Amino acid sequence: MQFNATELKAKLFRGFSDTSRLGILETLRNGPRTVSEMVEITGLTQPNVSNHLACLRECGLVRREQKGKFIYYELSDERISTLMELGDGLVADLAKGFYECTRY
Amino acid sequence: MQFNATELKAKLFRGFSDTSRLGILETLRNGPRTVSEMVEITGLTQPNVSNHLACLRECGLVRREQKGKFIYYELSDERISTLMELGDGLVADLAKGFYECTRY
DNA sequence: TCATCATATCATTATAGACTGATATACTAG
């Protein structure tokens, strides 16, 4: 399989495009978290969180660090937070559209 | 159906998360385009482009303007370009990860 | 060593949504 720039960028955004995955990324905006903390905060099941983290890590959006029996995850780049901030602003202004958007 | 902030933001990013849809948005970074121009540039079929544009319009990411027998689409907010720029930068730095990322 | 807790992986199921081909609508020029 071969990728062009647009495909790669689409993949990047796909990291943010699922509610569960974005929820996980949101919890990391305030600093590193363990898997169980994220499970607690998001209400997702543990295997589900681990699966999404595997995706996010494979694509380089998060990195992890083992500390004792816990593994801490964190965002791998400041711009990932920036992207989410930009999203916040846009959603605030376009919110009406997103409420009504039923096509994807 | 009820949405929280994260769900809405995920929806926003979903606009950018599909290669075809992102390709369409990319063509609009240089200004308004007609549907047929986008078909020409992206290589997608016309119904496919129209479908994606309907999504994007419903969610407020693009707006359209009729001029004679053509309909011009354009990005509805500057920050949409900014978001794509940020994406460019991130992909450039994390590209390796995205090449190898096979999980979504 | 074993028991326990934290995290990861795997097979399966279920669903969203991308794409196609056919057709409908809408605008313009003649």
Added chain:
DNA sequence: CTAGTATATCAGTCTATAATGATATGATGA
């Protein structure tokens, strides 16, 4: 009005992937 071009819609198919439950791995402390 009609013909031709531009765009939109729709039903059906197909694929990708999110979620689940069961299980495996790995680290810690006793």
